[in-house]
Amino acid sequence: MQYLHTIGLEVHVQLKTETKMFCGCGTVYGAAPNTNVCPVCLGYPGAMPVMNRNAVRDTILTGLMIGSEISTYSKFDRKSYFYPDMPKNYQITQYDKPFCVGGSVEVDLEGQKKLIAITRIHLEEDVAKSMHFHKSSGVDFNRAGVPLMEIVSEPDMQNAEEAFAFLQALRQIVRYVGVSDCNLEEGNMRCDVNCSVRPEGQTELGTKTELKNLNTLKGVYNAIKYELGRQVEVLSSGGTIQQETRCWDVDAGVTESLRSKENAHDYRYFPEPDLMPVVLTAKQIEDWRKELPELPRHRRERLVLEYGLPDYAAGVIVADKHVADYYEEAAALVSNPKAVSNWIMTEMLRLLGEREMDIEDVKITPAALAGIVKLVDSDAINSTKAKEVFAELFDNGGDPEKIVKEKGMGQVSDQSAIEELVDQAISENVKSAEDYKSGKKAALQYIVGQVMRLSKGKANPKMVGAMISEKLG
């Protein structure tokens, strides 16, 4: 029997506000344990929360970005459960009046586009971090109270690949808005998965399980693969699926039952009496809408139209908003914007990857990269030298023209100077010259290479090739 799969995600994204959700403590990751804490985020007697307005704005910007309806009346609620990482043993979250309702995220599945509907986005406070030692446990409250945006999807995904693509698209959007780094290692982005299977032909969804402890994109993918397979296996062998929460065991590569429905928490939500409802005016929401950046997929389409980039190249460029910003700044300065994208997709991304840097940190300015493109297009330098100039500018910055002049990198396009070198190369490589004459076209490249070596890389390779084939032809 064939089975249909249904997957929905709950994605938690830490907002990169300067201070926590309900107090003035800092949010810098990696501080010594329990140093970014105060009576409020430690849940001390008598302490009270005060809402961080920037976190509200960030959440609403994200909602606007994915087409959510923004609530003009929202409120916070208390969600009660006991756990050592919960300072107050209730979490301040939003139950029935979240900031954002509806919306969607478009994912690209090998060229096929699909819209994944979003149910809601709400804002809450993060919990602390439990640490388990040999004989004891500790709690680090630095994370407690960091603003956490929860994005809940509809059960619109049908396999692990779609879930993976959704998370990537969502991460890209959130980074575009600039409200989170979505850094999985630092726990900026975490995800719970609801999934179920049902026999083909059945309309109502099967019993779902909830998967927790998914700390990497790969983990989400693997856990879904495993869990869907497990559910199909259970049903195929005549069993039934229990509604339960399951935990992904990374090492064993399996999901394991954490708690059943009978042991499910009763969170006893009720309105947070220490915070006032949040009432937003239409004007405020419109003002925020004006702050929105372009959606990555719209930008990708625009780069294809505006700069004549192939769709694939546009996709690579827009993957990171800062890269795309850089690209557009440089492309505007040249008549050959495709060359700029080639530079970024090869040299720039390679060096960024090698050095583990972000494009905001490189020394080569967009104008300088445009300068290199212009030098190449006007035959002032050849591509080999251009790469050297790029490497120099990447590390040290500066003006490309000046570097070319200082280092004597200018391309030699002088007919007689090149002819001299060509003659020398042919006389020193008689065998290759003979090979070429007898039809081995590849031998030409070898001789060109020799000329380039003799010119210390400065000869115009097009002229060199033409001259050799003329002489030997």
Added chain:
Amino acid sequence: MDFDKITVCGALELMEKGECSSEELVSGLLGVIDSKDGEIGAYLSVDHADALEQAREADRKRANGESGRLLGVPIAIKDVLNVKGQACTCASQILKGYISPYDATAIAMMRKEGAVFLGRTNMDEFAMGSSTENSSCQITRNPHNMDCVPGGSSGGSAAAVAGGEALAALGTDTGGSIRQPAAFCGCVGLKPSYGRVSRYGLVAFASSFDQIGPMTRDVRDSAHLLGVISGQDDMDSSSLNLPVPDYVSMLKDDLKGVTLGLPKEYFVDGMDDEVRASVMKAVDVCRGLGAEITEVSLPHTDYAIAVYYIIATAEASTNLARFDGVRYGFRAEGVTDPIDMYGKTRSQGFGDEVKRRIILGTYVLSSGYYDAYYLSAQKVRTLIRRDFEDAFKKCDALLTPTTPTPAFKRGDKSDDPLQMYLCDIFTATANLAGVCGISVPCGKSSDGLPIGLQLLGPEFKEENILRTAYAYEQGRENG
């Protein structure tokens, strides 16, 4: 110095004239505490050396020409308010060992004005009770009759003021916890409008009801203290950004042009005859001072206690969840895992009444019961609020008894929670509606127990009830 009579404003005058120092005042009070508190039991802790040092510091400031609205004035603090560096136990075993790392906003405002924090007063555990019998620490006796309760939950503060052990105190009022003990002990107790005084640093019992307020020997002192602790606070989102009037300057000797409403639901059959007689006598005094008296109705009064005990316990069940043994206070010995630690710590650390209310509050919020209890109660709360809005269209303040009876004997109601809850029948409505209220003494029973007159005013119209209470207080003494 007559420590039974001296007021805050009186002491400030003496110190300004140089007729007494803060040190003399404080050491005198410490002497009274030493001799009397063994019996009264108003204080949970008094740090003599610290209080005297604060007093000397105030004297130094005064000598240097500095001033402050409470410079050198000793104030007793209910054990539910955080004072930096002091214990704050809420009279509970579960907060044993906790030392406040910060000042409550009201405390910080008083500190800025030079107040001397004299000591911490007893209370019902986590402010849950009407007799201070729920303190896990000690008994507090009513200075007017040592067999009687001082009321609660701010019973220690009321007894300290009434027993000559403090000039004034801070209390907190969630359903009557300032006004009821003030009535029982014969002092003045003011519950400000919700949002008038910052709750930051007040260990929350019921967040949408709690207010900090003064407990004093006369109305002027309450007006003076309210002026110090009122105002918007960035740390408390429920505090309102409204100007704070100069309450003292608005006190007047007469009630000309003032209309007082008598809510008929507060004068019911079966109420204590002496209480009724005293309150009606007070009505006559007010009329004599020029007030117009009119009857009004608060039709949803019957539901107040039920609504109060649903919403307040719901909030309390979450507010008290943080006492778990993880970060501060008491932690049970011999636990095996976190769940076991929670169970044992909370079973051993909380008293019976607190547990009763946590269980009640947990129940009313539970899945399947929320709509029937919590949500319905919120709707009725809105109706009660509207009752007050309607009533205040017809009058400037309402006049009622503070309590149905004078102070009762210790042990009389401690085994019957429902009877105890009914002690708040005239006071809890103000907390439900968010309006302000004051209790002012209006005579004594034939047993010599004080009786309290309650005045309720519209939200943020503390001047209305202060003016009325002050005029009545003057008229009562002159009449």
